[in-house]
Amino acid sequence: MNVVFVTGTAGAGKSLLTASLISWYHEKSQNAITVNLDPGVLALPYEPDVDVRTMIDLQELMSKYSLGPNGALVFASDLIASKLPEIQDEIESSNPDFVVVDTPGQIELFAFRESGPFVAKSMRADSKAVLFLIDSLVASTPTSFLSLLLLSTSVQLRMGLPLLQVLSKTDIAQNAKEIVGWSREASKFERSLSETKSGDAYTFYSQIFRAIRKTTILTDVYPVSGYTRDGFIALVGELSRIAKGGEEFEEH
Numbered sequence: 001m002n003v004v005f006v007t008g009t010a011g012a013g014k015s016l017l018t019a020s021l022i023s024w025y026h027e028k029s030q031n032a033i034t035v036n037l038d039p040g041v042l043a044l045p046y047e048p049d050v051d052v053r054t055m056i057d058l059q060e061l062m063s064k065y066s067l068g069p070n071g072a073l074v075f076a077s078d079l080i081a082s083k084l085p086e087i088q089d090e091i092e093s094s095n096p097d098f099v100v101v102d103t104p105g106q107i108e109l110f111a112f113r114e115s116g117p118f119v120a121k122s123m124r125a126d127s128k129a130v131l132f133l134i135d136s137l138v139a140s141t142p143t144s145f146l147s148l149l150l151l152s153t154s155v156q157l158r159m160g161l162p163l164l165q166v167l168s169k170t171d172i173a174q175n176a177k178e179i180v181g182w183s184r185e186a187s188k189f190e191r192s193l194s195e196t197k198s199g200d201a202y203t204f205y206s207q208i209f210r211a212i213r214k215t216t217i218l219t220d221v222y223p224v225s226g227y228t229r230d231g232f233i234a235l236v237g238e239l240s241r242i243a244k245g246g247e248e249f250e251e252h
């Protein structure tokens, strides 16, 4: 059983990518299931096989503990960890090859509290990996791209699993190819950076960028569209290659 956690900032396209990945797997006759770990989501573009909303009731938390919607969401996200045995049982009852896990809308509720790292560490699987979605509409400038790379690095440290960076929404982005170019060649990033930054600010950003490239997994960014499925062959190929690799998804 190979598990992939789909993470990213709110609105980056996690749920749509989960929906598209699962229908891709099903069309290829793979035994694949989805898990929704977002206790607060109202509508999903897929029918989750395992759904944390059947285990955690946001409305009940609000009335029982006199919480507002934000407080209840924080509480609910923390409760995910305690539901792991139940989640695991439900997953294993389908005996799947691939499990696509959609994570809470707000990354900080998952990756930067205890539940995300706990679930990532404790879930039983042959291989586990994380996708971090970088919204190409948000990452359209070198500095905003860099800030999302920093967030991705931070999520990787929290989750303690190999992580693939996915550039999402390439079908509607103006400059998806340019962003991929930045990720592959520091000189391209710096050329674009120099259009808006100079002096100390330029040095600051370019040094952080080079440090991330040197010390972390940033080798490839996978450009995809959850909408048109552009880029799926490369992404799914990498996921299966890693899954076949055995124990853990390989570190870059």
Ligand SMILES: Nc1nc2c(ncn2[C@@H]2O[C@H](COP(=O)(O)OP(=O)(O)O)[C@@H](O)[C@H]2O)c(=O)[nH]1
Pocket: 008, 009, 010, 011, 012, 013, 014, 015, 016, 017, 105, 168, 169, 170, 171, 172, 224, 225, 226, 227, 228
């Ligand atoms: N055009 C386009 N829209 C997308 C894509 N991925 C997500 N969206 C839209 O962006 C919005 C947020 O997507 P969603 O999957 O709910 O994001 P999440 O909060 O990360 O789960 C929705 O309106 C989606 O339809 C994509 O690849 N292409």
Ligand SMILES: [Mg+2]
Pocket: 014, 015, 016, 038, 041, 102, 103, 104, 105
């Ligand atoms: Mg979502």
